[in-house]
Amino acid sequence: MRKISIFIGLVVLLFHTSCESKKHETKDETKYLVSSPIRKDTSITKDYVCQIHSIRHIELRALEKGYLQHIYVDEGQFVKKGQQMFHIMPNVYEADLQKAKAEAEVAEIEFKNTQLLADGNVVSANELAMAKAEYDKAKAEVKLAETHLGFTDIRAPFDGIMDHLEAREGSLLDEGELLTTLSDNSKMWVYFNVPEAEYLDYITSANNGSKQQVELLMANNRKFDQIGVVETIEGEFNHETGNIAFRATFDNPKRILRHGETGSILMTVPLTNALLIPQKATFEVLDKKYVFVLDEKGTVQQREIHVGAELQHLFVVEKGLSENDKVLLEGIRMVKNGENIHFEYMKPEKMLSSLDLYAE
Numbered sequence: 001m002r003k004i005s006i007f008i009g010l011v012v013l014l015f016h017t018s019c020e021s022k023k024h025e026t027k028d029e030t031k032y033l034v035s036s037p038i039r040k041d042t043s044i045t046k047d048y049v050c051q052i053h054s055i056r057h058i059e060l061r062a063l064e065k066g067y068l069q070h071i072y073v074d075e076g077q078f079v080k081k082g083q084q085m086f087h088i089m090p091n092v093y094e095a096d097l098q099k100a101k102a103e104a105e106v107a108e109i110e111f112k113n114t115q116l117l118a119d120g121n122v123v124s125a126n127e128l129a130m131a132k133a134e135y136d137k138a139k140a141e142v143k144l145a146e147t148h149l150g151f152t153d154i155r156a157p158f159d160g161i162m163d164h165l166e167a168r169e170g171s172l173l174d175e176g177e178l179l180t181t182l183s184d185n186s187k188m189w190v191y192f193n194v195p196e197a198e199y200l201d202y203i204t205s206a207n208n209g210s211k212q213q214v215e216l217l218m219a220n221n222r223k224f225d226q227i228g229v230v231e232t233i234e235g236e237f238n239h240e241t242g243n244i245a246f247r248a249t250f251d252n253p254k255r256i257l258r259h260g261e262t263g264s265i266l267m268t269v270p271l272t273n274a275l276l277i278p279q280k281a282t283f284e285v286l287d288k289k290y291v292f293v294l295d296e297k298g299t300v301q302q303r304e305i306h307v308g309a310e311l312q313h314l315f316v317v318e319k320g321l322s323e324n325d326k327v328l329l330e331g332i333r334m335v336k337n338g339e340n341i342h343f344e345y346m347k348p349e350k351m352l353s354s355l356d357l358y359a360e
Helices: 002-029 091-119 125-150 196-204 348-353
Strands: 031-035 038-061 066-071 084-088 153-155 160-162 178-195 213-218 228-233 243-251 262-278 283-285 288-294 300-311 314-319 326-328 342-345
Touching: 038 160, 038 213, 038 243, 038 300, 038 348, 084 178, 091 125, 178 196, 178 262, 196 243, 196 262, 213 228, 213 243, 262 300, 326 342
Parallel strands: 031 342
Antiparallel strands: 031 326, 038 178, 038 262, 066 084, 084 153, 160 178, 178 243, 213 262, 228 243, 262 314, 283 288, 288 300, 288 326, 300 314
């Protein structure tokens, strides 16, 4: 009986040892995929917070004092150039015009009488000149009264969309009082700020002065259906932020965009000879990015890298790697720093083609 127990114990021990041996063998035979960074000409899309302005946005104000007699438009209405929008009670200005016309008629009669007397050498040439000046002054007064009367009709200076009404019918208006604002939304000016370094990259990489095309991501996270172009760059940097303002122009045929909206400008920036690695090959420790690099002996070493830009599935590495390094692509959570591993090398071109991205 004792011999049987010893035999069973030996069998169990041999079985356990065999399993442990297989486990170690399996771990030792695990191969990890490794590749090298690759240099490519590609491009990235940068986004900038932007402010959207109408190409023309003005305030409509009362040019004369008086009661607001009629409002012919409504808030948010599209108005045509020359369309009447407001009417200020004209009684006083109509009376001033009639008075000016009457005085002009008197001055004209006096001038003609003086001219007859001057022709008969009854009065001097100086008196005729004085009568002529009085007549000209009276005609100017008529023009001035007509102008003041014309200011009681406020018309749209261009096609546009009007904003909130600041006064109601019957309101007593002062000269210069705000009535509403008017926006020409046929085209929109979109302003966005660019850091100094990116401005220099943009200027030095400009293609023969051609205008950079940009896209607009609206507040609902959808792209605007028109392509814009960068037309102007302001003359000075903001010394507090280190940025300079760009202005892009977008056609707005459907009047979707309105003055005062916000969004993001999407601008494609070319990258020449960029060093690329897959994002999945990196990991973070305290907000710093690292990769595992293999040495000649197949030992993995943790190395910090500096990422300059982010593409779909890829990072552009500015510092920390070269094309000759071998970087662990998979299993970064399964290895330890300083550990020797078995690996399989994948050519960088094949590694790149296996990722879902575009790179020239």
